[in-house]
Amino acid sequence: MNARTTPSKAATLPAALAVEHVSHAYGARKALDDVSFEVAAATFAVLIGLNGAGKSTLFSIITHLYAARGGSVSVFGFDVGRQSGAALARIGVVFQSRTLDLDLTVDQNLRYQAALHGVAGGEARARGSALLQRVGLADRAHDRVRELSGGQMRRVEIARALVHRPRLLLLDEPTAGLDVRARADILALTRGLVATDGVSVLWTTHLVDEVKPDDSVIVLHEGRVLAADRAQAVMAAAGAQTVGDAFARLTGAAEEAAS
Amino acid sequence: MSAIESETPAPFGLGAYWICLRGIVWREGLRFLHQRERFVSALVRPLVWLFIFAAGFRQVLGVSIIPPYETYVLYDVYITPGLIAMIQLFNGMQSSLSMVYDREMGSMRLLLVSPAPRWFLLTAKLIAGVAVSILQVYAYLVVAYFWEIEPPTPWGYVTILPALILSGLMLGALGMVLSSLVKQLENFAGVMNFVIFPMFFASSALYPLWRVQEGSPWLATVCRLNPFTYAVELIRFAFWGKVDPVSLAVVAGCAVVFLAAAIIAYDPARGMLMRRGG
Numbered sequence A: 001m002n003a004r005t006t007p008s009k010a011a012t013l014p015a016a017l018a019v020e021h022v023s024h025a026y027g028a029r030k031a032l033d034d035v036s037f038e039v040a041a042a043t044f045a046v047l048i049g050l051n052g053a054g055k056s057t058l059f060s061i062i063t064h065l066y067a068a069r070g071g072s073v074s075v076f077g078f079d080v081g082r083q084s085g086a087a088l089a090r091i092g093v094v095f096q097s098r099t100l101d102l103d104l105t106v107d108q109n110l111r112y113q114a115a116l117h118g119v120a121g122g123e124a125r126a127r128g129s130a131l132l133q134r135v136g137l138a139d140r141a142h143d144r145v146r147e148l149s150g151g152q153m154r155r156v157e158i159a160r161a162l163v164h165r166p167r168l169l170l171l172d173e174p175t176a177g178l179d180v181r182a183r184a185d186i187l188a189l190t191r192g193l194v195a196t197d198g199v200s201v202l203w204t205t206h207l208v209d210e211v212k213p214d215d216s217v218i219v220l221h222e223g224r225v226l227a228a229d230r231a232q233a234v235m236a237a238a239g240a241q242t243v244g245d246a247f248a249r250l251t252g253a254a255e256e257a258a259s
Numbered sequence B: 001m002s003a004i005e006s007e008t009p010a011p012f013g014l015g016a017y018w019i020c021l022r023g024i025v026w027r028e029g030l031r032f033l034h035q036r037e038r039f040v041s042a043l044v045r046p047l048v049w050l051f052i053f054a055a056g057f058r059q060v061l062g063v064s065i066i067p068p069y070e071t072y073v074l075y076d077v078y079i080t081p082g083l084i085a086m087i088q089l090f091n092g093m094q095s096s097l098s099m100v101y102d103r104e105m106g107s108m109r110l111l112l113v114s115p116a117p118r119w120f121l122l123t124a125k126l127i128a129g130v131a132v133s134i135l136q137v138y139a140y141l142v143v144a145y146f147w148e149i150e151p152p153t154p155w156g157y158v159t160i161l162p163a164l165i166l167s168g169l170m171l172g173a174l175g176m177v178l179s180s181l182v183k184q185l186e187n188f189a190g191v192m193n194f195v196i197f198p199m200f201f202a203s204s205a206l207y208p209l210w211r212v213q214e215g216s217p218w219l220a221t222v223c224r225l226n227p228f229t230y231a232v233e234l235i236r237f238a239f240w241g242k243v244d245p246v247s248l249a250v251v252a253g254c255a256v257v258f259l260a261a262a263i264i265a266y267d268p269a270r271g272m273l274m275r276r277g278g
Helices: A007-012 A055-062 A084-089 A106-116 A121-134 A150-161 A180-197 A231-238 A243-258 B014-034 B036-060 B075-105 B107-112 B118-146 B156-181 B185-201 B209-215 B217-225 B227-239 B245-265 B272-276
Strands: A017-026 A029-039 A044-048 A070-075 A091-094 A168-172 A200-205 A216-221 A224-230
Touching: A017 A055, A029 A055, A029 A070, A029 A200, A029 A216, A029 A224, A044 A180, A055 A070, A055 A168, A055 A200, A070 A084, A084 A091, A091 A150, A106 A121, A106 A150, A106 B014, A106 B107, A121 A150, A150 A168, A150 A180, A168 A180, A180 A200, A216 A231, A216 A243, A224 A231, A224 A243, A231 A243, B014 B036, B014 B118, B036 B075, B036 B118, B075 B107, B075 B118, B075 B156, B075 B185, B075 B227, B107 B118, B118 B156, B118 B245, B156 B185, B156 B227, B156 B245, B209 B217, B227 B245
Parallel strands: A044 A200, A044 A216, A091 A168, A168 A200
Antiparallel strands: A017 A029, A017 A070, A216 A224
16 A cells, blocks of 8 residues: 655645635525635645534535535536536545445445446456455455444445545544544544545544644634634634634634624 | 555546446345345235235126226236336335435435436436336236236236336336425325325226226326326236327326426435535
8 A cells, every 4th residue: 555646746736625715505594604715635634613513514515415505616626516527526425424335245335336436347346355455344345334333334434435536535524423442543544545645635523632733624613714724823823722722712702703 | 556546537438327327226226135124015015905905806896898908807907007006106105215214314415426417316216216116016926926817928027017117217206206305204104195095096006997987077087187097007008918108108208207306306506405405
């Protein structure tokens, strides 16, 4: 698993994900208000926000479940609305809810995903077994998903999201419901994908302790972006010592301004 | 090698469409095989009607010679096409139930993030459901054969297939439209009561339309407006190696309309996914 992608090449690419002035509303309720940020190629970006901040809506718009009322989203320069095929081919997604077929084997789940992306036969099998190796589940390929633990299922979902070799991986609260150890495993695995394989990651969470000083952070609160920068810079700007502190100060200030 | 190195993904060509369709049908088939209760209940339901309802009624109700039949037929022979259509109706509703479930659980979204166009994904999903329903129908026909229900020539088993595909598409697409209207899983029992039973009873499935006409002209009109009647008649004629052009036109037309409605309902830029907020 040596990394053959070259960072210098990645730097010349357009942003892995560019969200530009996205607004969305359900009826009268505004869910997203002029949201803009970028995820550079081969970086680990954390979208952090409380429940109800608009993370899920944003996630749905990026994955083209529905179109935003305003603004645009592009993946490596491909507009999700107008060139959705090209954009979606470059995205791998791990959804918040478990989306594996429990009665099918791990291998069958991966092959279904490969087929959805037009990959079949020996190619699909080869990719599947390489990825299971990568997430440390090579020996479970022929087990039913039902027999796996929560953390193992998440790892299968990450492997599945990579079957079509996307350059951008989106994970929606991937650690929700996992124990401390499984959480750390998933986080380390995903960070490894960024470091060794040059994958770009957008990781949404409400848990501030998942952020490292070097990560990009996007703080989303009540549908608006309060900060989007390196975690260090966000902390410095907020005059905080920790990410959690910075987050509390930013959201607190936003609430004060609103009231 | 890196497990995930990649350059530009290949554009979604004709081969990719085929792989995608095959994968969706394959998964639906696997899931069906793993849900044995579903298979058993799909088979038992029509057999209960056949063994109990029809056996009781064959003494009471004679069916006169009406097309496509050229001789008197037993009542169990008469209701077989209706029961076949019922299998497909239930299967269509079951698929739509699983779509509502998938939508709540999120695996619907897995399908919808495929780079293939959404109309294609929905059509593939529909075809997968139809394939499963045809398996169920043939399983029923095997049992019915031992109950001495068989077409005049063995070719009936072949000529029924195109009719099953069309009626399956129509009923499956109807289920898909309903799945977009039903907001939550809990409401689905209501759909069962308000769609399946009226559709089944107010049709030519259980009694010929001329008999309904004698009893209640108003109900006969309802039956004539019910697309399910045409699915039943299409299957009835096809099983007897014949084609009923009116039924063919109605079923094909309804299939297209229902599918178009489902595609609009699942369109990213409008439709229910947006209203519901995913």
